[in-house]
Amino acid sequence: MGSSYTVQYVRKAGGPTPGQVQQEVEAILQGIDQRFSTYRSDSLVGQFNQLPANRCQAMPADVLQLVRVGEQLSRQSDGAFDLTVEPLLDLWGFGPQAREEKVPDARRLAQVRERVGYTHLRIEGQQLCKDAGVEVDFNSIAAGHAVDLIVARMQALGVESFLVEATGELKAMGRKPDGSAWRIALELPRDDLQIAQQVLPLEGYGVSTSGDYRNYFEENGQRYSHTFDARLGTPVAHALAAVTVLAPTALMADGYSTLLLILGPEQGWRFALEHRIAAVFVNRVEGGFVSRATPAFNSIAGK
Template sequence: MRSAVLQPVIAVALAAALTGCLHSERIEEFGGPTMGSTYSIKYVRSEGVAPQAELKAATEAILAEIDLQMSTYRDDSLIEQFNRAPAGTCQAMPKGVLDLVRAGDRLHQESQGYFDLTLEPLLDLWGFGPKGQGEAVPDAERLAEVRQRVGQQHLKIDGEQLCKDADVQVDFNSIAAGYAVDLIVERLGELGVTSYLVEATGELKAAGFKPDGSHWRIGLEAPRDDQRVAQRILQLDGYGISTSGDYRNYFEENGQRYSHTLDPLSGKPVNHKLAAVTVADPSTLRADGLSTLLMVLGPDAGMAFAERNGIAAFFVTREGEGFVTQGTTAFEQLFAAGDEQ
């Protein structure tokens, strides 16, 4: 009886609040190029939020700094200077670079080596890296030679320096975009933004409510080459989302498909039926790294790893001419109430 009395009062209060919001709040957006792709920011303009020009300048300053520190596509970046240095080198690095190495170390240890930040020579060898000479299957001798220059265990942090005891090269592409999203979200919060959808090269994070009172929603794209189709729609509040897949970056030779996702332990592209995997985590950086790791592990080992570690992940596996989808327990619990099929 009491709830029946309170219910219309609450509904009226919410309606009044929303009516006020519609006049004072609105969604604004901006974006641009970054990391060989694009970024986009949507946010709710409300009292206390800095002007858009300031938000954009702050965002692009973060992206420019990450590019200068971590890009493997520019010779003057700090990480490329480190990559060119010989074995036995130590180089002073900013906090961001060291934070990413530590994040990579954690994933490397958790997965017994299936996640590795030193794959750049292998990516180049197969034609997927910044110095690749064209996509082709290398001979066994060349593959064995390049594998000697791979291994995250050869990296060490010594104070504010990054050191290497072998001729390894670091590639942050598996976690840098997620890291960028987290930094942007933090900075926008300092500038008054509380409701946002931040995306960089496909990695994204959202929190808060839109002016109509609804959550931000995103669609998980079906792994198809011919068209973009939303396979599942999720509403987000405080989670980062990362999807890894092999359906856009691959080559075929003698009827065999070779994915850009490499197995660090074999030095070869993965060979399984997992087409794509999406991970949700409060840290977009960690979601970014985990989606890569699960893509390497494949549908069975990846699902087992995700369940064992309580990871919210959604797997899309090839089955004949179509696809089969499966979410982990944590994923289904996280999105059961608010998502749409």
């Protein structure tokens, strides 16, 4: 995943040692890499992406599960969120097959857009099929899925209180030894400094923040982020710098934070209210940032 992970847990007598937990967690992450990595040609996703149109490939249950989650998010967002944006990421310079970060010409963009669209995917039994030369990219939800798998494994090991984080997505269960809640800091979306915007006590929720402030390039004074609106084939261009989502699973927190970032400050806000999503939106304004939280977020945060 090109990132890091942390696991903090309260160890009881007879509970797993840190070495045992590390071994279990890294086995899960290696499995995620072998199934979902777009940077490995031998991963299951890498193999599927190399298939021509009108071909199918057998997939494990969790890959098919994430395809269904992606389809749900695509339908809910009228196609703005899409798991098949991999060719666009490469074209604009953000993907594993990228050559350089630059704005593509209109002809090349039109050609690549013909290979993008979640409706080109279908599930047949235990197989994932494509009717066009699409390439899937699960990076918008795979990390949340990894966190959920680690959470399930920690519980199976008999651990009741822990905080799991992978690539910034996280989930907390139980409480610390002194009885207090796990506390996580929401970062102000600046690319120069790490500043805590808000500190949140957390139990039983997955947390994900999506933003455009770390992975972007500039050309002719215009900022282009790695977050794409699949309906347009271009990076998002609006004032929403970051959005944090709380959800019962890290997978859905991960997916919805990406979806809301794509939709932007107005459309995303309306979507969050309509679907009762616990979210904080951080918008760029002259001289800084302004944040606002949905009622669902405030009720969880105790405000």
